Amino acid sequence: MKPAAFDYARPGSLEEVVSILAGAGGDAKVLAGGQSLVPLLNFRMLRPAILVDINRVPGLSALEADGTGLRVGALTRHHTLETSRLVRARFPVLATAMAHVAHLAIRNRGTAGGSLSHADPAAELPMLALLLDAEIHTRSPAGSGRHAAGGFFLGPLVSALAEDEVVTEIVLPGLPPGTGWGFEEFAQRSGDFAIAAAAATVTLEGGRIAQARLALTGVDETPIRLAAVEADLVGARPGEALARAAAEHARTAVNPNSDLKASAEYRRRLVAALVARVLASAWARAGGGAP
Ligand code: FAD
Known part of the structure; x- marks a missing residue:
């Protein structure tokens, strides 16, 4: 199967990403790892006018701990979450769960922001985001936004994201000692x-x-x-x-x-x-x- 024709943009900044999304009036899709989006395009279940590839946007792959907990950039790959020493030390439940996501080739490309935005009702990372009371940070033409994971997943493949809103990072608050x-x-x-x-x-x-x-x-x-x-x-x-x-x-x-x-x-x-x-x-x- 081949997708319907689409335009392709590869912006170099978040400002450009949200401006293209806003200008497309709901007829654009963010492309991250492509592991869920591309099959939907190939089956023609989605026919966006334009794909906005965020892989060249700087700063979206950070994975770091600070006083608030663990900050996971939206472009962090599943395999990174599975193998990172930092994640294994701070959130071993997350690293363990990510090893169950699909196959290695898919984990090498699939991203944290993509998995949450896709909101598959059988996916591992959305469950972990709920379990760990994650906060999902976003950017839209209105500025920066935050969603509690508890209100983010609205239905099968439906999230609380607006059409012109992009996930930028996921923040996991630290766990109390003795957990x-x-x-x-x-x-x-x-x-x-x-x-x-x-x-x-x-x-x-x-x-x-x-x-x-x-x-x-x-x-x-x-x-x-x-x-x-x-x-x-x-x-x-x-x-x-x-x-x-x-x-x-x-x-x-x-x-x-x-x-x-x-x-x-x-x-x-x-x-x-x-x-x-x-x-x-x-x-x-x-x-x-x-x-
Ligand atoms: P993409 O495919 O690029 O995008 C998915 C959706 O999210 C699109 O609508 C896109 O527009 C949107 N999106 C992506 N990034 C952002 C962002 N930063 N902000 C706003 N919107 C965004 N997943 C599991 O959890 N468990 C499994 O067992 C599993 N098995 C799989 C088996 C197969 C054969 C395949 C093909 C996939 C499987 N997946 C599984 C899905 C995989 O984990 C995907 O990588 C993931 O769901 C989506 O991440 P992605 O980066 O590839 O997103």
């Missing part, structure tokens, strides 16, 4: 999108759970946080009975669809199994021992 993490994914084959995946962070204080975060992907129209399950965990002591109760709570809290890969009931059972495992890993890493 453990867990990540589990179930897919038909290595490299496939998840049928379901779960991630957790747990902070222990005095042997009790002071903070718990739990996120899922592949089981709804967007990645989700399980706020009610998280609330039930706070104040409790980690243990097998608690993991079982949280897993059952999560199973009944989700409302997945059936599709060719799995029935809704199968996904609910997967959620229970994955939640129990990520919690067990998270509180073991937080120093709570095996549940």
Whole structure:
């Protein structure tokens, strides 16, 4: 398949990017790694008048830690997030999750900004952004903007970005000391999108759970946080009975669809199994021992 004809621009600054986007009146698409956009063009599911290639815009590939946490430039490749020492030290849950994104060739090109903007409901990075309370920084003709990850994913392949708004970086606030993490994914084959995946962070204080975060992907129209399950965990002591109760709570809290890969009931059972495992890993890493 070949895409419909389009114009191509490769601006050298963010100002030019947003000016072209604004001038195109919604008929332009940002091109980052191209790993999701190009297949959509080839299938003619998208026919933008112009592609705005941001790969030559300086400053979009920074990956650095400062007082606020980790700053991930929009053009940071998935493989960089997977292998960076900084990410492995500060956010090992993120590095671990990124190894599950597609295949190496795709991870070499796919970008953090592209994955969030594309908002695939089975993707790993949107789930991690939700889990880690990321802030998504943008630029538009109106200036700089910020979106909390919690309000960013609106539906399958739909984000809160305006047509003339480009993601510039993702900021992950630092985790409190004593925080453990867990990540589990179930897919038909290595490299496939998840049928379901779960991630957790747990902070222990005095042997009790002071903070718990739990996120899922592949089981709804967007990645989700399980706020009610998280609330039930706070104040409790980690243990097998608690993991079982949280897993059952999560199973009944989700409302997945059936599709060719799995029935809704199968996904609910997967959620229970994955939640129990990520919690067990998270509180073991937080120093709570095996549940
Ligand atoms: P592009 O394809 O360039 O763009 C995607 C969309 O985002 C477009 O609408 C584009 O306009 C917009 N966009 C890109 N960057 C920005 C920006 N900075 N600001 C505003 N809008 C922007 N992903 C997973 O998460 N898990 C998987 O298991 C997985 N498996 C895959 C398997 C295959 C075979 C393929 C082809 C892809 C798979 N992907 C998977 C998708 C892959 O991770 C993509 O790289 C990613 O979703 C999009 O990143 P990109 O940089 O390639 O974006």
